[in-house]
Amino acid sequence: MKKRQFGRFGVQKNWTIPYAVFLLVFVITPLILIAIYAFTDADGQFSLANFQKFIHHGETVNTFVYSIGIALITTLVCLIVGYPVAWILSQNIFSSTSVIVMLFILPMWINTLIRTLATVALFDFLQLPLGEGALIFGLVYNFLPFMIYPIYNVLNKTDHSLTEAAQDLGACPLKVFTRVTLPLSMPGVTSGILMVFMPTVSTFAIAELLTLNNIKLLGTTVQENINNGMWNYGAAISLVMLLLIGVSSLFTDDKSGEEGGLL
Amino acid sequence: MTILGPSGCGKTTLLRLIAGFLPATSGQIFIGGKEITGIPPYKRPVNTVFQKYALFPHLNVYDNIAFGLKLKKLPRKEIDRKVARVLKMVSMTDYEYRSVDSLSGGQQQRVAIARAIVNEPEVLLLDEPLSALDLKMRQDMQMELKELHKNLKITFLYVTHDQEEALTLSDTVVVMSEGVIQQTGTPMDVYNEPANSFVADFIGASNILNAEMIEDELVRFANHDFKCVDKGFGEHTPVDVVLRPEDIVVFENPSNGMLCGKIQSVVFKGVHYELTVLTEDGYELLVHDYNCFNVGATVGLAVKPFDIHVMKKERVCNTFEGKLIDASHVEFLGHEFECKEVEGIEAGERVKVEVDFGDVELLDNEGMIEGEVKYILYKCDRYHLTVLTDWDENIYVDTQDVWDDGDKVGISIMPEHIRVIHL
Numbered sequence: 001m002k003k004r005q006f007g008r009f010g011v012q013k014n015w016t017i018p019y020a021v022f023l024l025v026f027v028i029t030p031l032i033l034i035a036i037y038a039f040t041d042a043d044g045q046f047s048l049a050n051f052q053k054f055i056h057h058g059e060t061v062n063t064f065v066y067s068i069g070i071a072l073i074t075t076l077v078c079l080i081v082g083y084p085v086a087w088i089l090s091q092n093i094f095s096s097t098s099v100i101v102m103l104f105i106l107p108m109w110i111n112t113l114i115r116t117l118a119t120v121a122l123f124d125f126l127q128l129p130l131g132e133g134a135l136i137f138g139l140v141y142n143f144l145p146f147m148i149y150p151i152y153n154v155l156n157k158t159d160h161s162l163t164e165a166a167q168d169l170g171a172c173p174l175k176v177f178t179r180v181t182l183p184l185s186m187p188g189v190t191s192g193i194l195m196v197f198m199p200t201v202s203t204f205a206i207a208e209l210l211t212l213n214n215i216k217l218l219g220t221t222v223q224e225n226i227n228n229g230m231w232n233y234g235a236a237i238s239l240v241m242l243l244l245i246g247v248s249s250l251f252t253d254d255k256s257g258e259e260g261g262l263l
Numbered sequence: 264m265t266i267l268g269p270s271g272c273g274k275t276t277l278l279r280l281i282a283g284f285l286p287a288t289s290g291q292i293f294i295g296g297k298e299i300t301g302i303p304p305y306k307r308p309v310n311t312v313f314q315k316y317a318l319f320p321h322l323n324v325y326d327n328i329a330f331g332l333k334l335k336k337l338p339r340k341e342i343d344r345k346v347a348r349v350l351k352m353v354s355m356t357d358y359e360y361r362s363v364d365s366l367s368g369g370q371q372q373r374v375a376i377a378r379a380i381v382n383e384p385e386v387l388l389l390d391e392p393l394s395a396l397d398l399k400m401r402q403d404m405q406m407e408l409k410e411l412h413k414n415l416k417i418t419f420l421y422v423t424h425d426q427e428e429a430l431t432l433s434d435t436v437v438v439m440s441e442g443v444i445q446q447t448g449t450p451m452d453v454y455n456e457p458a459n460s461f462v463a464d465f466i467g468a469s470n471i472l473n474a475e476m477i478e479d480e481l482v483r484f485a486n487h488d489f490k491c492v493d494k495g496f497g498e499h500t501p502v503d504v505v506l507r508p509e510d511i512v513v514f515e516n517p518s519n520g521m522l523c524g525k526i527q528s529v530v531f532k533g534v535h536y537e538l539t540v541l542t543e544d545g546y547e548l549l550v551h552d553y554n555c556f557n558v559g560a561t562v563g564l565a566v567k568p569f570d571i572h573v574m575k576k577e578r579v580c581n582t583f584e585g586k587l588i589d590a591s592h593v594e595f596l597g598h599e600f601e602c603k604e605v606e607g608i609e610a611g612e613r614v615k616v617e618v619d620f621g622d623v624e625l626l627d628n629e630g631m632i633e634g635e636v637k638y639i640l641y642k643c644d645r646y647h648l649t650v651l652t653d654w655d656e657n658i659y660v661d662t663q664d665v666w667d668d669g670d671k672v673g674i675s676i677m678p679e680h681i682r683v684i685h686l
Contacts, residue, residue, distance in 0.1 A: 161317040164284050167304040168311045169331035169382065179330070183321045
């Protein structure tokens with residue numbers, strides 16, 4: 001009996017092998033390759049030249065700072081727009097909340113590029129100029145669901161008796177929100193911020209299409225360098241970007257990951 | 264004061280109305296003579312201890328308790344003093360800076376109580392606060408709540424489905440069923456003088472029997488006449504009789520008792536033995552006695568006149584409003600029933616229909632109409648069921664068969680058992 005159970009356990013362990021292989025080939029190896037490329041020159045010798053170039057190359061540093069700025073603004077707008085939406089949805093004011101949540105998530109079924117091209121067409125049709133404003137609009141439009149969903153999830157799971165308890169203890173609706181609802185929804189908020197901030201820092205297609213290639217983001221720079229055969233420099237910038245995303249994800253604690261329910 | 268009732272009887276709804284979480288569709292609510300019907304919950308002079316405590320998980324014990332005081336913008340020192348005082352009351356001193364998640368159920372309960380009483384409400388609402396605790400803990404907390412109530416001198420409104428808890432804790436018990444108050448009184452009154460068979464059945468163990476009031480101070484049940492102390496019911500009136508198991512006296516010699524019966528089962532309950540005795544005429548009685556008897560032994564049973572409690576029957580047969588379709592068909596409960604030839608009533612006229620409890624048949628499969636068993640009352644020789652039909656009207660049934668609460672049943676009534684009466 002015991003032996004059979006052990007055997008079964010062994011089988012279950014084997015099931016993970018394909019995934020381990022997949023991760024090794026498509027995640028770990030590329031990451032190591034990026035690191036190797038970043039720390040070598042065109043001849044394959046170890047060097048820090050790529051990073052020195054990055055620091056001294058004023059234009060790239062500007063793009064770097066600008067990308068972070070754009071990502072921050074996008075995240076902020078998503079938060080300001082997304083939180084009230086998530087809150088309203090969680091109150092079950094509408095008779096079929098799930099349908100409305102669905103409507104917000106539905107655009108994600110369509111490819112980002114197609115949606116962005118449609119946004120360009122929309123701006124053309126309305127005769128609005130493409131540029132920074134259009135870029136932020138496009139980013140918010142693309143990433144808003146990633147903000148709404150984790151917040152909605154947390155708010156929806158929050159025990160309704162807690163808000164009742166707050167009212168019972170003398171809190172007016174505004175105080176209930178600031179003292180109880182908002183603090184309790186913070187895991188969802190941090191999760192949402194990460195889900196929006198991380199991809200916007202590295203985006204490039206949306207920037208290209210919505211600014212007619214006038215505004216460069218860090219993602220664009222990486223793409224250009226790699227397209228032009230400058231693999232080592234491109235890898236170095238990617239590594240810096242990865243580091244930034246890695247650091248930003250440290251701002252959340254372990255709990256938000258499970259409670260926030262990343263999509 | 265305790266609101267007592269089975270789950271789903273509306274007691275929590277009542278509490279939520281008082282707390283202000285539900286708007287009242289009609290009627291008014293007063294606290295201390297002041298109307299609070301339209302006032303939002305945060306302005307009402309009440310505080311609630313919630314069933315699942317509802318402590319704020321992002322705040323520690325101190326901040327949970329100080330929540331209401333901080334909203335009132337009291338000076339820091341006063342908050343400290345008040346929090347320390349209530350923590351001492353619920354014996355949780357030194358727990359101020361613990362997170363609420365690290366506390367046990369009983370400790371969370373104490374914090375929840377402290378959080379409510381620190382605001383010094385006029386009325387403290389408690390919504391089954393002890394239901395999540397185990398028995399020993401519950402009994403300890405009951406004593407502590409009683410002590411708190413004595414010290415605080417504010418009204419506690421306590422909701423529970425546990426009859427023992429209600430009797431232990433309260434000055435006044437309100438028994439509710441299906442949104443209607445059945446009886447209000449002291450624990451003693453409610454136990455000794457139940458207003459109807461529901462109250463008698465719900466509070467404590469009891470034997471409820473169909474009986475007939477022969478004349479004043481003489482009642483007939485279980486095929487015997489008994490002297491009692493009740494009067495004013497009228498002669499030959501059907502009534503319900505309640506006998507508490509501890510009021511029935513058992514004699515080893517059968518000829519010493521008024522009733523004679525065979526012991527069916529004996530269960531040791533700690534202080535007493537619980538006996539089931541089947542009388543010669545087929546009535547099964549629950550008896551508590553300090554002495555042990557053998558199963559199968561024939562014993563005599565007796566009850567003192569004072570211990571026989573007679574109650575008015577709420578109804579003696581099913582009564583429905585219906586419509587006569589033709590001379591041999593009548594419509595009620597949303598169905599057309601065949602009935603005996605009716606004379607002297609025009610077809611299409613509205614009529615009253617009567618059916619005796621014992622004449623309603625319950626079936627496993629489809630009957631003429633369908634319903635769900637809502638409530639079962641054991642009457643010593645039969646079950647008295649309340650069945651909610653799909654037409655949303657109750658039909659009451661006497662049966663020997665065993666059904667369970669919530670069973671879906673088919674209902675059928677034979678034509679000869681339907682009495683059609685001119686309105």
